[in-house]
Amino acid sequence: MLxxxxxxxxxxxxxxxxxxxxxxxxxxxxxxxxxxxxMSVSSSFGTMLSNVSFIFMLVVPIxxxxxxxxxxxxxxxxxxxxxxxxxxxxxxxxxxxxxTVFLLTLVLTGVYVIILSAYGSISFGEVFVNYLxxxxxxxxxxxxxxxxxxxxxxxVTAAIATFGAILLIYLMDxxxxxxxxxxxxxxxxxxxxxxxxxxxxxxxxxxxSTIYMITFSAVFLFLTVASVEKRxxxxx
Numbered sequence: 001m002l003x004x005x006x007x008x009x010x011x012x013x014x015x016x017x018x019x020x021x022x023x024x025x026x027x028x029x030x031x032x033x034x035x036x037x038x039m040s041v042s043s044s045f046g047t048m049l050s051n052v053s054f055i056f057m058l059v060v061p062i063x064x065x066x067x068x069x070x071x072x073x074x075x076x077x078x079x080x081x082x083x084x085x086x087x088x089x090x091x092x093x094x095x096x097x098x099x100t101v102f103l104l105t106l107v108l109t110g111v112y113v114i115i116l117s118a119y120g121s122i123s124f125g126e127v128f129v130n131y132l133x134x135x136x137x138x139x140x141x142x143x144x145x146x147x148x149x150x151x152x153x154x155x156v157t158a159a160i161a162t163f164g165a166i167l168l169i170y171l172m173d174x175x176x177x178x179x180x181x182x183x184x185x186x187x188x189x190x191x192x193x194x195x196x197x198x199x200x201x202x203x204x205x206x207x208x209s210t211i212y213m214i215t216f217s218a219v220f221l222f223l224t225v226a227s228v229e230k231r232x233x234x235x236x
Contacts (some may be wrong), residue, residue: 006196017066026109063098
């Protein structure tokens, strides 16, 4: 798994993808920080992260579109599938590499916290919870994108499909509000990922939401492994 992880992590910085992801994320979050915190004289970091959460729709497809689809396009997936490395090691290695790039980008936004602390009083414990929720939500989106990347050889198709899937997840709360069937509404509300993320933006370390996000990521990693396993048996 470590070999897969290192290879994937290096590939992000030996190609424009990693820099495009980081640059896009920092540019958009910087705008929201400038208008939402600096110009509004607000020290609420959780509010800024909540407002910028839509960025997942824009940048996660960039991060995940090539993870598996490019392997299929270049046929290098056959080398991986016939290697002694387990499918779980391959999938988890790629997942951790993408999450690491995301984490490094979040670390760079730490300068926003430094600026806020220099001009006002902030709770670093609350900021940590804000970051934790944002990071775990991003990891969930990456898991979704990784799964979708196994379904096609086209990076563009993978990116568009990932955008659509994340948009649907993002709009889940709005969909719930217009559903008249109570049972369906309750189920969708419970499944809503971004409603659980709101606990973290309010500085609340919710254990059930943490477990849900970890489970959410694990389910999509399992589906990714199952999808690759199915293709391996059907092609071989």
